Amino acid sequence: MNTTIKRIWTKSLLIKYLPSAKHRLQRTAVGLVTCALLWGSLPVSASAINVVTHHPAAEQLARSELRQIYTMRKQFWPDGSAITVLVLPQKSDIHTQFSRQVLKLLPFQLSREWDRLVFSGTGERPLEVSSEQEMLEMLEQLPNAIGYLPAQQIGQESDLLVLF
Amino acid sequence: MSGMKTNSRVLLGVALWGGCCSIAHAKLDGNLYFSQGLAYSDDNAFIADEGETEAGLHEAIANFNWRPHARFRVAGQGYYRKLGNLDPSDWNIDYLFAEYRLPIPKGNLALSVGRNKNDQGFFTAQQDTLFTRPGVLLPQSVYLSYTRDGSLHLDGAKLSGNHFFGDQHFSWDVAYGALDITENLLRNSFGDASADVSDSRSFSASAQWVYRPWMTLKLSYSDSKFDVDPLIAGLPGNSKNERWIAGYRGEWSHWEWIAEYAETPIDVSGQVPAIVNGQPVIVDGAALTVPVGINRTQQAWYVQSNYRLSEPVSLMLRYGSYYTDKDDKSGSSFVAQGQPAWVSWSKIWSVGGRWHINNDWLLALEMQHIDGHGVFPVRMRNVDGTKRYSQLYLAQLAYRFQW
Numbered sequence: 329m330n331t332t333i334k335r336i337w338t339k340s341l342l343i344k345y346l347p348s349a350k351h352r353l354q355r356t357a358v359g360l361v362t363c364a365l366l367w368g369s370l371p372v373s374a375s376a377i378n379v380v381t382h383h384p385a386a387e388q389l390a391r392s393e394l395r396q397i398y399t400m401r402k403q404f405w406p407d408g409s410a411i412t413v414l415v416l417p418q419k420s421d422i423h424t425q426f427s428r429q430v431l432k433l434l435p436f437q438l439s440r441e442w443d444r445l446v447f448s449g450t451g452e453r454p455l456e457v458s459s460e461q462e463m464l465e466m467l468e469q470l471p472n473a474i475g476y477l478p479a480q481q482i483g484q485e486s487d488l489l490v491l492f
Numbered sequence: 493m494s495g496m497k498t499n500s501r502v503l504l505g506v507a508l509w510g511g512c513c514s515i516a517h518a519k520l521d522g523n524l525y526f527s528q529g530l531a532y533s534d535d536n537a538f539i540a541d542e543g544e545t546e547a548g549l550h551e552a553i554a555n556f557n558w559r560p561h562a563r564f565r566v567a568g569q570g571y572y573r574k575l576g577n578l579d580p581s582d583w584n585i586d587y588l589f590a591e592y593r594l595p596i597p598k599g600n601l602a603l604s605v606g607r608n609k610n611d612q613g614f615f616t617a618q619q620d621t622l623f624t625r626p627g628v629l630l631p632q633s634v635y636l637s638y639t640r641d642g643s644l645h646l647d648g649a650k651l652s653g654n655h656f657f658g659d660q661h662f663s664w665d666v667a668y669g670a671l672d673i674t675e676n677l678l679r680n681s682f683g684d685a686s687a688d689v690s691d692s693r694s695f696s697a698s699a700q701w702v703y704r705p706w707m708t709l710k711l712s713y714s715d716s717k718f719d720v721d722p723l724i725a726g727l728p729g730n731s732k733n734e735r736w737i738a739g740y741r742g743e744w745s746h747w748e749w750i751a752e753y754a755e756t757p758i759d760v761s762g763q764v765p766a767i768v769n770g771q772p773v774i775v776d777g778a779a780l781t782v783p784v785g786i787n788r789t790q791q792a793w794y795v796q797s798n799y800r801l802s803e804p805v806s807l808m809l810r811y812g813s814y815y816t817d818k819d820d821k822s823g824s825s826f827v828a829q830g831q832p833a834w835v836s837w838s839k840i841w842s843v844g845g846r847w848h849i850n851n852d853w854l855l856a857l858e859m860q861h862i863d864g865h866g867v868f869p870v871r872m873r874n875v876d877g878t879k880r881y882s883q884l885y886l887a888q889l890a891y892r893f894q895w
Contacts, residue, residue, distance in 0.1 A: 390658070390659075392658065392659040392704075393656070396656060396661060401654060401656075401661055401663070402654070402656055402661075403593065403595075403600050403654070404595035404599075404600055406597075408595040409562075409595075410562035410563075410595075418851045419850075419851060434803050435803075435851075436803060436804065436848055436851075437743075439851060440623065440624070443621065443623045443624050443892075444617075444618050444624050446523055446555065446557065447523070447525070447553070447555070447569070447618065447620055447621050447623070447624050448587075448609045448611065448617035448618055448624075449555075449567050449568075449569060449586075449587040449589065449608070449609050449617075450609065450611065450617060450652075452519075452521070452557045452559065452565070452567070453521065453557075453894075455519060456894075
C-alpha cells in the first residue's frame, strides 16, 4: 500500500516539477476536453417560449406533430396549404430554449435534420428571420406560417394562436 | 460517353425549366461547405500510401434551393472532392432537379425530374459532408468508398411520399434513371478508366418508418446495370447488381444506435478469346470467344453506437463486417488464384469522436483497426508493404456557411 502511495506521490511530483513537452501536451489535452465538455452546458436565460401561428388547424397540434413540422417532414396543413416554418438564428438563446423546452430536441439534433435534407436535396431548411420583431411581423403577414416567441413578446391584442 | 452528353442536356433542360417558373416572393437559400482532412495508413495503402501521412483529403460543396411557388422547387448541388489516393480531385453535379409536391390527406406526394440523390440506406444520400456522416468515413463495410460514385445519384425521375399517423411517419420513394458512371468508378472497379459505358439504368426504392426518436426502420432496394467496352481482354461485357439494405436507428437519452445489413448480388459477365495449346481458336475467320464472369453476393453489416458526453462532444464505437462472397467466407476462391484468403473480407473496429466547435465548425477524429483487405479497391489489396491487420488514422475539420 505504502509503495503504491509512494509511486503516486512520486508521479505527482514529476508532473509538477518536470513539465516536459509530453506533460504539457497532456495538460493541454485535458484542458481542451474540459472546455469542450463545458461548452454545451453553459446556462441560457429561462423564460416561457410559445409556439405562434394564425392557422386554425394548429389548435389540435400535438408535440410530435410540431416536431414533424420543425424537422421539415410535415409540409402541409390539413387544408392543403403549405406550412411556412420560421426560425430565429441558431445562435439565438430563444432558438435554443425553443428546441430544448418545446421540441425536446437539442439544437444540434434539429440542425442535423435540416443538414440531412439540404445536402441530399430531399428537403429544405426553415425560413430564418433575423430577430423576434421580424418573426412577429412575418407571423402577422403569413397566415400559413408557424414560429415561436417569448411569451412577453406576444401582445394582448394579437389575434395569433398561442400554443404550448 | 454519349450517355453523359444526354445527361447534361437533361440537366440543362431542368435548369431552364426552373428559370421559366420565376415569380415574385421566391424563397432562395443555399449552403457552402468545406472540409480538410488528414490520414495516416499503417500497414495498408488505403487513402494514404503505407506508412505515409496524406493531406489530400478535401471536400467543397455549394448548393441552392429555390422555391418560386408553394408547390414547385428547384434545387442543385455541385461538389469538389479528393480522398487521398482513392479518389482523385474532381468536381461533379450531385443533384439538380425540379420538384412538384402535392398535398394529400395526412401527408404529401412529390415528383422530381432531373438528377436526384439516391436515397439508399441511411447514408447514401448523406455521405457528402462531415455534418451528415456518422464519422470521418462512412461505415466501409456497407458503404464501400471505391464504388461510391455508382450509387450517388440517378438521372431520371423520382416519386416520393410522406404519410403521418399520429407519432408515426412513413416515407417512401421510387426512382428510375441512368447511372452516372464516372472514370473514378471504372478505375476502382475494373482498372480501366477509359472504357466506354452505355445503356446504364437503375431502379431504386426505399421505405422508412419513424416512431419517436428511438425507432427508425428503413429498407432499401436497387437494381442497376450498364455495359462496358472493353471490360476484359479488349472485349465488351456488362455489369449487373442488386442491393438490399435494412437498417435500424434509435436515440435514447445520451445514446444513439445505428445498425445496417446489406446484401449485394453482383453479376459481371464478358468474353475472352478461346485458347487451345497456347493458340487462339479461329472459326470462320473470327476468333472464338468463351464467356467469363463473376457471380457472387457481397454481404455486409455494421453496428455503431454514439455516446454524447455533452451537447457538442460525442464518442463513437463501430464494428463492421464485409465478405466479398457470402457463400465463400473462407476466401477459398481467392486462395485458388494465389492470393491470401483475407483479401476477400474486412472486419473493422472504429473508434472516434466529434466536437461541434460551434454551429458552423466540426472537428472529427477516427481510428480504424482493419482485418483483411476486402473493402479496398483491387489495386490496393495485398500490395507491397501491406499486412492482413492494419490501422487507419483520420482527422477532419469541416466548415459550413448558410445564406
